[in-house]
Amino acid sequence: MIAYIDGKLAYKEPAYVIIDVNGVGYQIKISLSTYSALPQGERCRLQTYLHIKEDAHTLYGFLTTAEKDLFLHLISISGVGPNTGLTILSSLSVEEVQQAILREDVRTIQHVKGIGAKTAQRIILELRDKIKKETLTADSVVPAATHNTVRAEALSALVTLGFAKNVAEKTIDAIIKRESRNLSVEELIKFALKSS
Known part of the structure; x- marks a missing residue:
């Protein structure tokens, strides 16, 4: 899976963009909100999702x-x-x-x-x-963007370490609720490993 594309915005129109990454142009379908937020000709990074069908491999891109x-x-x-x-x-x-x-x-x-x-x-x-x-x-203690990223990274790490996803989610949510300060990904993973 292609997690993101980082390169120069070579072309954009409301339905898609082309991002040049070291001489290779990736055509990526985008939403109108992503389109309006992207500056022409600048370096940018899009979070991506690769959709695979029998007759096509299509990249979808998102600014956030x-x-x-x-x-x-x-x-x-x-x-x-x-x-x-x-x-x-x-x-x-x-x-x-x-x-x-x-x-x-x-x-x-x-x-x-x-x-x-x-x-x-x-x-x-x-x-x-x-x-x-x-x-x-x-909406709990941490600002949404930071919190979701830290939570998602910790969850991904715990699942990779062999935790069942639902168990890992419950453990992480309990730790976030219990701690009243901003936790780093590492701290969250350490707390989760100690509590299991």
Whole structure:
């Protein structure tokens, strides 16, 4: 999997960009919010997701980890493919999608082109608990961006070390709740290893 692409922004238009990395141009599909935030001709880094089908390998790019995480949540739902996920993120900001899911606001999600009532309801039903958990955890002690990165890195490390993902998540969340200070990834992993 290609986690990110870092290089010079050679070309951009609302649907995709081309990033030059040492003479190789990567074409990456993007949302409108990523498009508007990217300066032409400057060096940039996009978080990426590689979608593989029989007839195509397509890169999707995101300026923020939050946007990529929400995209991955959306495409995990039956009936929501990568292009639909990108359309949702082009029509609504990450915060608007999260708020619509938390408030069970079917109409807001349904206003996105190509999303019917049943798909909007499925998105809310399947993502409500995940989004609620992420926003509750993010609203705790640490600023959201820093906290989510530290938590995600610690979780990834613990899973790599052989922890079951759900056990690791519960352990990390308990440690974050217990400690009243900002923890580094290393501290969080050490606490988790000691508590198991």
